Amino acid sequence: MRSLRGNDQSVVRVLNRNAIFNTLHREGPLSRVQLKERSGLSGAAITGVVSELMRDGLVEEREGGVSSGGRPPVLLAVNYRARSAVGIKLMERRLEAVLTNLGGEVQRHLQVELPDHHPTTVVRMEQAAVTALLTQSGTCKEHLMGLGMGLPGVIDVRRGVCVHSDYLQWQDVPIGALLEEAIGVPIALDNDVNAFAVAERLFGHGKAASNLIVITVGRGIGAGLVANGQLIRGRDGGAGEFGHVVSEKGGRRCECGKAGCLEAYASEPALVARSRELADDLDIVRVDDLLQHLDDPRIAGLLHDAGERIGLQLANLVNLLNPELVVVGGEGVRFGDALFTSMRNALREHSFAGLASDLPVVIEPWGDEVWARGAASLAVSHAFDLDLQEDACTSAD
């Protein structure tokens, strides 16, 4: 419930401040008069809010306002250099860390070896990564909005707890509090796919879309769902388990214990496993081997099948959520059209009425630091406080 806990009209200021900041972020440089029109606020209020934002360095004046027969407008724009954030993604044997600015642009990135996934190891290594990034870039801690981390698994965003992660073998780890304690900056935790979705919503193709579906295909398959401008996390952060919808009843065994999950057919490990069954002679052990044999009709057929399965389930999701936009990311984008042609076709074929006819499906180029950048955007999102995003990414204090 949103009850304005113990609040006076200063809430109004916060709301207006956010609204104006977001408008500047989304609609580029604008004059105070333009802000006035877009916000419905009076000129005097705009003056006040803007000078507060300028005092905090978040907004700056720009040259270039053209007169239309009177005093020329002063253009205002977000000063993306005003703050920084660190984002971290945990991987098998290492940790990827990036330093971004307020605009989600990566300024610097580095990798740190990660001997194991024990929480204390993770905390120590993240601490090292943060100090390294700060000294390398000459940024002071005060400049830092916080540290964001995306984790594969179920996260209690509010309390900063990793409720469960198969990948990390974690169960109820209060990683937010541990990091906060060790590093002394605000911590923002979330599921990794959600983090990617937040980045996409703030800085990517979803900037203008308040209903979008983000899916990632890679080691696992996941979805970040944004409806009414807000991320859907569900009762206890368990939403978005797109990889575990049923693709084939009674089908292949999935790691999760169920049978026939989409992930058991179309995730990278599943593709590797299936290709070995299908084409023993090709001697495929890693995803890279698969990419070498895209010409082999058996492999092509396999990827076609996987794309079709993803597309069909995506169509179901589109039928349920009627989004403005679909973004596809993850390591799996390397497969390119081999995977996505059949996906697109299946999406069109199985979506209701015209729901997918003019639905943009964007395949996001993937790089090693994209997950980490998404994590950083969790910390950054505090500055924007996305429309009404409940408590987007609570720090662990």
Next chain:
Amino acid sequence: MRSLRGNDQSVVRVLNRNAIFNTLHREGPLSRVQLKERSGLSGAAITGVVSELMRDGLVEEREGGVSSGGRPPVLLAVNYRARSAVGIKLMERRLEAVLTNLGGEVQRHLQVELPDHHPTTVVRMEQAAVTALLTQSGTCKEHLMGLGMGLPGVIDVRRGVCVHSDYLQWQDVPIGALLEEAIGVPIALDNDVNAFAVAERLFGHGKAASNLIVITVGRGIGAGLVANGQLIRGRDGGAGEFGHVVSEKGGRRCECGKAGCLEAYASEPALVARSRELADDLDIVRVDDLLQHLDDPRIAGLLHDAGERIGLQLANLVNLLNPELVVVGGEGVRFGDALFTSMRNALREHSFAGLASDLPVVIEPWGDEVWARGAASLAVSHAFDLDLQEDACTSAD
């Protein structure tokens, strides 16, 4: 975007007013001190807000506050008799209209013959229904919050337009404006399943759940999705097409033109059709005939299959949204356990990790006036302005 169009601190009052009104609605009679604790507002503010609500008749004082060693608290409660609303459901050859109070309780209902579904006919008949309900119950127009209508199809809630309805054969009908013109009360339109979901969220099992899934099984199959306390309508009101998710790839032809839709297997018309194929000798033409033969193993098997299909797709939906609660309604609840035992089992079997293990699935008893009651709650919801529900149900002015 939520930008507080042209607003001062009176927004704060509106927000607090809504918060307090909703708290009283959800948590029964409370004293001002209790409201103070729950809202975080100061006592003085509570006094102000409450006296405004009492002036409008929306809240009333109650006896029964027990002293704990000092002045006894004065209990406050919502006065559900303060306002009324009319809700209307269009059916094949008639129209069902109900008059409810603020609490969604049906005070009166009536049916009007509907010779055809032409918009002008519908408007005329609804006008007749409203006047009849008002005179019969001795309610004056000023007492009426508005008229709500739930329509099967895609509705542009904001503009009050029925974008498309197969059932009514409507296309871009500005029914909201037409009704507003003819009847002169605020009109709230929405998809019929959404209307039912709003009723469930406001007055039913979803009162305390801000993430719930409502599905209806009957002539069609639909879903109303509530996440973060808000109804998901999607880009253009097309969300919730649960009946058209794919149950079997390349399966039975669906009325929508696709193949293998859930609705082609588990809607009432589909069940009738399938039973005829399966058991020609039973001479089944209507749903009632089906209900006569629940003992027949072929019919039992059919319903088992339908329930399983619904349950599997419901599991997928649960995997994606992680709701607190599932509510099942619609004419199909008449099938009872014949349909829902297998549904429940399939839901458990196919949902990820523990997402469904402690997930209540409520089968809502169904009556003729339930759809209409849902529609009325669209109009009523204005008074509650549910948490942050964007513009829940815009009138067509």
Next chain:
DNA sequence: ACAACTTACTTAAGTCAGTAAATTAAGTAA
């Protein structure tokens, strides 16, 4: 039974973020 205490609510004074209207600022046009 009555003062003393406790708890519930209201009134009063101050603060803060808005609005509207007037003023200042900085350009174009004749």
Next chain:
DNA sequence: TTACTTAATTTACTGACTTAAGTAAGTTGT
């Protein structure tokens, strides 16, 4: 150069909150 236009700020006022003090209406102890 003066008049006009558009942009932004300043000023005076309003409304909804805050805290703090005051009033209301019970219970408790002697």
